[in-house]
Amino acid sequence: AQKVTQAQTEISVVEKEDVTLDCVYETRDTTYYLFWYKQPPSGELVFLIRRNSFDEQNEISGRYSWNFQKSTSSFNFTITASQVVDSAVYFCALRGDSNYQLIWGAGTKLIIKP
Amino acid sequence: DSGVTQTPKHLITATGQRVTLRCSPRSGDLSVYWYQQSLDQGLQFLIQYYNGEERAKGNILERFSAQQFPDLHSELNLSSLELGDSALYFCASSAPGTGNSPLHFGNGTRLTVT
Numbered sequence: 240a241q242k243v244t245q246a247q248t249e250i251s252v253v254e255k256e257d258v259t260l261d262c263v264y265e266t267r268d269t270t271y272y273l274f275w276y277k278q279p280p281s282g283e284l285v286f287l288i289r290r291n292s293f294d295e296q297n298e299i300s301g302r303y304s305w306n307f308q309k310s311t312s313s314f315n316f317t318i319t320a321s322q323v324v325d326s327a328v329y330f331c332a333l334r335g336d337s338n339y340q341l342i343w344g345a346g347t348k349l350i351i352k353p
Numbered sequence: 354d355s356g357v358t359q360t361p362k363h364l365i366t367a368t369g370q371r372v373t374l375r376c377s378p379r380s381g382d383l384s385v386y387w388y389q390q391s392l393d394q395g396l397q398f399l400i401q402y403y404n405g406e407e408r409a410k411g412n413i414l415e416r417f418s419a420q421q422f423p424d425l426h427s428e429l430n431l432s433s434l435e436l437g438d439s440a441l442y443f444c445a446s447s448a449p450g451t452g453n454s455p456l457h458f459g460n461g462t463r464l465t466v467t
Contacts, residue, residue, distance in 0.1 A: 272453045284458035291453055339452045345395045
């Protein structure tokens with residue numbers, strides 16, 4: 240069975256702090272794909288990043304960085320120097336090659352206080 | 354802008370009624386997905402179509418039905434509406450090919466059943 244766990248239901252930090260959102264996954268597939276999505280208060284779902292299971296390079300995009308570790312089955316998301324505009328619900332998702340269905344985590348609500 | 358268009362943005366209707374939600378996928382995308390998101394809830398997968406054919410079914414109620422037309426736009430029909438059907442309904446599309454294609458979401462239709 241495939242599963243995505245985002246244990247942090249809600250995180251609240253003060254602006255400019257760094258914050259890490261955890262994502263732990265379970266899959267028996269050897270090839271799989273991991274995704275992060277952002278849902279701001281306005282409601283839309285925005286695709287942030289995709290990572291393939293055979294590519295363990297970490298990625299940085301501006302203030303955003305992603306740490307993929309197969310050894311711990313984790314794909315964590317870090318926001319450096321957080322800003323109020325980063326306030327949103329962040330979803331991690333997994334798709335394995337065995338059935339191509341996207342398995343979603345429950346989401347982490349991130350609140351950035353000014 | 355994800356390129357996925359959903360109409361209408363808002364819908365208010367009474368219990369027992371029937372509504373139709375419409376989705377136009379991104380140009381070139383063959384897959385269309387429908388999701389339901391109730392207040393403060395995660396994303397519930399309803400159904401997926403690929404090039405006009407039903408590909409996968411999730412937790413879709415019998416009162417709900419969907420189809421994808423030859424021009425690849427999709428409609429989600431919700432009938433005998435209940436108060437509990439009030440939610441944000443998302444459509445997403447993805448490119449053909451392997452499982453690493455991310456889903457791109459429309460802005461959603463917010464359905465309120467009174």
